[in-house]
Amino acid sequence: MLAVTKLFNESENMTAIPVSDTRTWLRSVAERRDRHAFEQLYGYFAPKIKGYMLRQGADDASADDLAQETMVQIWRKANHYDPQKAAVSTWVFRVARNLQIDRMRKLKFYEVALNTEASSTLENLQHNEQLEHRTDTDKLRKLIGELPEEQMEVVQLAFFEGLSHSEVSCRLSIPVGTVKSRLRLAFGKLKIGMGEKI
Amino acid sequence: MKINHHADDATIMAYAAGTVSEGFSLLLTAHMEVCSHCRERMSLASDLGGELLCEVEPARMSQEGLSNVLSAIEADIIDPVTPFKSPSASSDMASVLMEYVPRGLDELPWQRLMPGIRQYQLTGVESGNGSVRLLSISPGIRIPHHTHLGGELTLVIEGAYEDEIGHFKAGDLADLDASCNHQPVAVGNKPCICLIATDDKLRFTGLLSRMVQPLIGI
Numbered sequence: 523m524l525a526v527t528k529l530f531n532e533s534e535n536m537t538a539i540p541v542s543d544t545r546t547w548l549r550s551v552a553e554r555r556d557r558h559a560f561e562q563l564y565g566y567f568a569p570k571i572k573g574y575m576l577r578q579g580a581d582d583a584s585a586d587d588l589a590q591e592t593m594v595q596i597w598r599k600a601n602h603y604d605p606q607k608a609a610v611s612t613w614v615f616r617v618a619r620n621l622q623i624d625r626m627r628k629l630k631f632y633e634v635a636l637n638t639e640a641s642s643t644l645e646n647l648q649h650n651e652q653l654e655h656r657t658d659t660d661k662l663r664k665l666i667g668e669l670p671e672e673q674m675e676v677v678q679l680a681f682f683e684g685l686s687h688s689e690v691s692c693r694l695s696i697p698v699g700t701v702k703s704r705l706r707l708a709f710g711k712l713k714i715g716m717g718e719k720i
Numbered sequence: 721m722k723i724n725h726h727a728d729d730a731t732i733m734a735y736a737a738g739t740v741s742e743g744f745s746l747l748l749t750a751h752m753e754v755c756s757h758c759r760e761r762m763s764l765a766s767d768l769g770g771e772l773l774c775e776v777e778p779a780r781m782s783q784e785g786l787s788n789v790l791s792a793i794e795a796d797i798i799d800p801v802t803p804f805k806s807p808s809a810s811s812d813m814a815s816v817l818m819e820y821v822p823r824g825l826d827e828l829p830w831q832r833l834m835p836g837i838r839q840y841q842l843t844g845v846e847s848g849n850g851s852v853r854l855l856s857i858s859p860g861i862r863i864p865h866h867t868h869l870g871g872e873l874t875l876v877i878e879g880a881y882e883d884e885i886g887h888f889k890a891g892d893l894a895d896l897d898a899s900c901n902h903q904p905v906a907v908g909n910k911p912c913i914c915l916i917a918t919d920d921k922l923r924f925t926g927l928l929s930r931m932v933q934p935l936i937g938i
Contacts, residue, residue, distance in 0.1 A: 557790070561786065561790075564785075564786055564789060568781050568786075568789075569778035569779055569781055570773055570774060570778050572778070572779040572781055573778050574773055574776050576779055585779065586781060586782045586785060589785070590781075590785050590788050590789050590792075593789045594789055597789075597793045598796070608763070608766075608767070609767060609770050611767075611770030611771060611773055611774050612763075612766050612767045613770070614770065614773065615766065615769040615770040615772075615773040616766060616769070618773065619737075619738040619769065620738070623738050629741075629742045630745075630845075631738060632742070632746045632748075632816055633745065634753060634759060657764070659767070659770075659771065662768070662771055663771050663774075666771055666772070677733070677772075678772070680733060680734060680737040680739055681736075681737045681768070681769055681772045682776065684737070684738065685739060686734065686739045686919075687730065687734060687739075687871075688870070689739075698897070698898070699897075699899070701730075702728070702897070703730075705730040705733045705734075706728070708733075709729040709730075709732070709733055709768075710729065712768060713761070713764065716764060
């Protein structure tokens with residue numbers, strides 16, 4: 523766990539993630555069914571998705587299959603991605619996570635549409651306008667890198683290893699309330715740092 | 721719809737990480753269809769997931785990985801496009817719940833639990849030791865004092881209730897953990913209908929309700 527935290531902190535010095543490149547590739551896939559752009563996306567994301575599946579407990583062959591299947595879904599669903607409303611990495615994460623839940627946990631996972639206009643019939647437009655901003659991923663990455671180690675640890679156990687609050691509590695031998703408060707503290711820092719009015 | 725009670729940040733994080741039960745994901749989706757505050761926080765938590773994905777240690781893909789994927793997408797006869805199902809503007813019911821309540825709340829085969837309280841258990845939603853159920857509570861009726869072994873999410877569908885925490889009306893979400901001992905009472909002039917998801921058994925604190933708990937299956 524410490525090694526992963528360290529990796530994350532050191533990543534600030536690594537080559538910047540090509541956010542604009544991934545967005546261009548995904549748009550080319552969506553609009554022109556561009557195979558070359560898709561291969562670029564594969565080269566960038568498939569090893570990360572496989573790494574994510576391994577952390578979730580899949581063996582090497584299953585993680586490879588799940589990463590391949592995620593990439594097929596990215597091809598098929600590319601037209602659902604709206605570059606005005608979410609980072610490519612966010613969208614890819616959701617596709618990978620949903621596939622992992624479906625295949626590894628054999629559960630349905632209901633998910634609200636975060637980046638559509640569907641809610642405009644239900645709510646006032648002002649709120650929707652607030653949603654129409656794309657997250658500053660550089661800023662968010664920096665904030666994540668600044669999270670204290672004990673908060674980062676519970677975040678990683680949830681997102682990487684798929685542990686529920688009570689499972690994190692057992693793993694770390696700390697009360698569930700402490701798990702939740704560390705998550706709240708971490709999320710609070712991200713909210714304030716991103717200037718969210720939430 | 722003005723929403724006053726929301727999901728806890730820790731619950732939002734678990735939802736974005738994908739670690740909540742199927743029942744919790746159903747209820748949180750229903751709430752977020754009408755709650756921009758929680759949807760906005762869910763967006764940020766999902767952005768966090770995306771950034772973490774970018775930082776995960778990459779694993780070398782198998783040699784045949786790319787060719788497998790290209791073969792799969794070439795085998796698509798036509799590109800399947802999943803139609804987006806927009807929430808029904810003509811119904812107050814969250815669209816995600818329509819699958820379970822297709823003909824409306826009045827048509828459900830409600831089961832009487834005790835005077836003034838009826839329930840309908842949603843079948844086919846995996847919830848581990850917990851459950852997902854609709855409760856219909858007549859005005860003035862109190863649910864017995866109880867705490868929770870795990871978490872409990874309650875979404876008000878119609879009507880309103882009050883407890884030690886506050887006043888909850890349609891769209892409001894109560895996000896309770898094991899430390900909370902509460903006794904909700906339905907208020908107003910029509911039944912309060914709630915969707916309740918637990919991830920473990922409730923623990924009634926009164927002797928009588930402890931005795932009837934095995935009979936009513938909560």
